[in-house]
Amino acid sequence: MERHNLTGEKSITIEYIQLLAPPQPEWASTHPDWISSVATMRPLALSQAAESRFDGGLVLSGCYDSIAYIWSPGGAQLAALRGHTAAVKAVS
DSSP states (O other): OTTTTOOSOOOOOOOOOOSSOOOOOSOOOOOSSOEEEEEEEOOSSOOHHHHHHHTTOEEEEEETTSOEEEEOTTSOEEEEEOOOSSOOOOOO
16 A cells, blocks of 8 residues: 555545425424324205305314314314313214
8 A cells, every 4th residue: 555655544525415305394283182083074054154164074183182173174173172071082
């Protein structure tokens, strides 16, 4: 190695270029605790104005904070059904 004017150590430079940017959340849940169950349903009897507000259906969710929630398909919370004494683990 001395004859060729080389040393026993070499250093290299590594350049890292990230191919894709990390995903950005577009929408986040407003649940205050873990979600244990989710169901969808159509309203039974609504006025025409209310039907357009609900966009034809509802989303129900049960949560470990002992509250069941009713949501519009667009993600707006319509009601919080309080009164359970334990986690709501099933909705239908």
